[in-house]
Amino acid sequence: MKNNSKKELIAKIETEAKKYFVGASGCHDWTHVERVRALALHIGKKEKADLFVVEAAALLHDIGRKEEMTNRGKICHAEKGAEISKIILKKYKFTQEQIDNVFHCIQSHRSRNGYAPTTLEAKVVFDADKIDSIGAIGAARAFLFAGNAGSNNLYTGNEKKLANDGKDYSYTKEDSSLLEYYKKLRFIYKKILTKEGKRIAKGRQKFMHDFFKRFDREIKGII
Numbered sequence: 001m002k003n004n005s006k007k008e009l010i011a012k013i014e015t016e017a018k019k020y021f022v023g024a025s026g027c028h029d030w031t032h033v034e035r036v037r038a039l040a041l042h043i044g045k046k047e048k049a050d051l052f053v054v055e056a057a058a059l060l061h062d063i064g065r066k067e068e069m070t071n072r073g074k075i076c077h078a079e080k081g082a083e084i085s086k087i088i089l090k091k092y093k094f095t096q097e098q099i100d101n102v103f104h105c106i107q108s109h110r111s112r113n114g115y116a117p118t119t120l121e122a123k124v125v126f127d128a129d130k131i132d133s134i135g136a137i138g139a140a141r142a143f144l145f146a147g148n149a150g151s152n153n154l155y156t157g158n159e160k161k162l163a164n165d166g167k168d169y170s171y172t173k174e175d176s177s178l179l180e181y182y183k184k185l186r187f188i189y190k191k192i193l194t195k196e197g198k199r200i201a202k203g204r205q206k207f208m209h210d211f212f213k214r215f216d217r218e219i220k221g222i223i
Contacts, residue, residue, distance in 0.1 A: 006052050009092055013059050016088050020063040027144035028065045032132060036061065039128035039200070044121070046196040053098055053121045057105035060085045061125060078110035111191055127197030134188050135204030139211050142177035142185060145170075155219060181212045 021030045037058040044054040064080030082103045089099045105122040108115040109129050117123045133141060146153065153176045162169060163182035169175045189205040192198045 013056050017059045024066050027141040035132050036128045040125050043196045044124045047194050049120045049124045053101045054124050057102045057125045061106050061109050078107050082107035123193040127192050127194050130188050131201050134208050139208055142180045146175045146177050
């Protein structure tokens, strides 16, 4: 496939993907997709992945997110988005191999649904998505997610008690950005799969750790 043809197809995929983000919450809106695409292309270039597949998957990776939010977590946005992606990609004559790889990238980009990335492209998209959940932007998104999911708490005071009980408090009144950090975000760095992803994630993880450490101290009035 010629480069011009690939660019045209990517532009069409982008147009299709944007339809699924009308009215989306700020933590998973189109700006998140743009950041994940930029990260994925950067990491994919360093890791010598198929950038055409990487970019298509990055654009489509969260097209099931709005439906998950509407259903308050009762469906998996990665599974839903992967299924929708097949319909879109077939429409634009992607090869079956490309469709299968993009499907896998989307299905496996969520770390809590039991699907592990096995292709290089899936590992790149996984890392890009996870890196956008840490650092300064990750902390900001954590506050937005808790608010949009039904919690109006800046913090509850129960975070450390609930952090290790194995339950998922997303979409509940107990949720908060601090609980998200204690339960999930502080472990993100260990899940990163690619060499370049780990390099980027290292600095972001440190920033976020320092931020929430200070946040926790300020709650107590220590600083």
